[in-house]
Amino acid sequence: MNVVLGVCGSIAAYRAADLARNLMRSGFTVRVCLTDAAQKFVTPALFEVLTGNPCLIDTFDEPEMGRMAHIDWARQADIIVIAPATANTINKIATGIGDDMLTTIVLATTSPIVIAPAMNPQMYVNDATQAALRKLEAHAAIIVEPQEGDVACGEHGQGKLASNQEILNAVMTLAATRKSLIGKHVVITSGPTQEAIDDVRYLSNHSSGKMGVALARAAQLMGARVTVVSGPVKVQYPLNAQVVRVQSALEMLDATLAAGADADIVIGAAAVADYRPAIRTAGKVRRSDASLSLELVPNPDIIATVAKTYPGASVVGFAAEPSSELDVAREKLERKNLAAIASNDVSQPGIGFDSDQNELVLVTRAGQTLESGRLSKLGCALWLLDQVVRL
Numbered sequence: 001m002n003v004v005l006g007v008c009g010s011i012a013a014y015r016a017a018d019l020a021r022n023l024m025r026s027g028f029t030v031r032v033c034l035t036d037a038a039q040k041f042v043t044p045a046l047f048e049v050l051t052g053n054p055c056l057i058d059t060f061d062e063p064e065m066g067r068m069a070h071i072d073w074a075r076q077a078d079i080i081v082i083a084p085a086t087a088n089t090i091n092k093i094a095t096g097i098g099d100d101m102l103t104t105i106v107l108a109t110t111s112p113i114v115i116a117p118a119m120n121p122q123m124y125v126n127d128a129t130q131a132a133l134r135k136l137e138a139h140a141a142i143i144v145e146p147q148e149g150d151v152a153c154g155e156h157g158q159g160k161l162a163s164n165q166e167i168l169n170a171v172m173t174l175a176a177t178r179k180s181l182i183g184k185h186v187v188i189t190s191g192p193t194q195e196a197i198d199d200v201r202y203l204s205n206h207s208s209g210k211m212g213v214a215l216a217r218a219a220q221l222m223g224a225r226v227t228v229v230s231g232p233v234k235v236q237y238p239l240n241a242q243v244v245r246v247q248s249a250l251e252m253l254d255a256t257l258a259a260g261a262d263a264d265i266v267i268g269a270a271a272v273a274d275y276r277p278a279i280r281t282a283g284k285v286r287r288s289d290a291s292l293s294l295e296l297v298p299n300p301d302i303i304a305t306v307a308k309t310y311p312g313a314s315v316v317g318f319a320a321e322p323s324s325e326l327d328v329a330r331e332k333l334e335r336k337n338l339a340a341i342a343s344n345d346v347s348q349p350g351i352g353f354d355s356d357q358n359e360l361v362l363v364t365r366a367g368q369t370l371e372s373g374r375l376s377k378l379g380c381a382l383w384l385l386d387q388v389v390r391l
């Protein structure tokens with residue numbers, strides 16, 4: 001597999017030499033591209049000797065006479081890694097500027113991009129940089145977040161380049177799963193549902209939709225066509241995913257059945273309300289001194305209905321449980337007739353609802369129990385889909 005390693009002008013540029021070596025040891029063919037500023041810290045010769053390939057800087061560098069290297073490299077790269085990525089280059093690629101070899105290759109590629117930022121903490125939290133990173137994420141770039149610590153300029157904060165191991169892990173996960181879902185349709189339910197009490201009030205829950213976003217990005221990175229059926233959320237789904245917005249569980253059921261007709265994989269990441277008010281009052285339920293009871297009726301089970309209607313699809317559920325016991329997950333797997341269920345212990349701090357990390361235990365129909373370990377939600381999503389492909 002081919003990796004183009006882009007190196008920007010940060011003091012951490014020296015660490016890219018080791019990263020190039022690590023990538024080569026892991027079996028990748030590595031070609032390096034420096035920005036102008038990177039040359040103040042490292043030289044093309046260093047990377048040419050290390051990788052055995054030409055190292056490019058200027059858009060018009062042409063190691064093979066008559067061949068446009070920026071197009072060749074963009075086409076041939078299976079993965080593009082930018083490490084260290086400076087605020088300047090991140091902001092340029094988010095806006096579509098191509099004024100050197102690296103940014104031009106990024107403009108011309110359709111391959112996944114791993115970005116490992118390194119910069120002064122204030123530059124990192126700068127609105128423009130954060131907006132650029134979120135925009136790139138929405139276009140399915142993988143951001144390996146910088147670490148907190150003492151940075152070269154003497155300040156303390158988040159801005160240190162992530163460890164080479166973390167960057168390598170992101171590349172390896174991408175490489176392992178890449179293209180395994182080409183031609184497949186993955187349908188994901190995501191977010192909470194809102195069950196109307198009257199025209200202004202509803203019953204709902206704290207689901208953020210972040211796991212649904214991660215699953216959609218992971219499925220796209222693996223080559224799938226993705227449909228997300230989402231309850232009301234603030235998060236942004238990848239731009240190339242088809243997103244069907246719904247409010248109630250009944251609407252989510254209809255939309256998921258419609259999308260699921262040609263689905264190969266259906267993942268139920270939504271936190272569907274188990275009950276809805278028996279009657280939706282027109283207008284507003286008025287206040288009085290008397291106590292008020294609300295009659296609730298059960299909602300249909302969406303993924304159980306999908307599994308029954310489309311037995312050819314692999315239907316995978318989630319079980320967010322307040323303990324690490326797997327009995328409840330196993331019972332849900334059976335009752336809903338699922339291919340597998342991903343259990344996560346929501347009583348653990350730092351994982352589950354609205355957090356950026358997760359830790360999954362996948363129980364399969366064949367009785368296997370597989371553990372992801374604690375990973376970013378995107379890491380968990382790539383891991384989960386990889387397991388589903390192997391089922």
Ligand code: C5P
Nearest residue numbers: 268269270272299300301302303317318
């Ligand atoms: O039964 P429980 O809600 O705990 O099961 C969780 C799993 O079932 C999740 O995958 C969730 O998306 C799905 N589910 C569903 N429809 C429901 C309730 C849960 O699809 N009405």
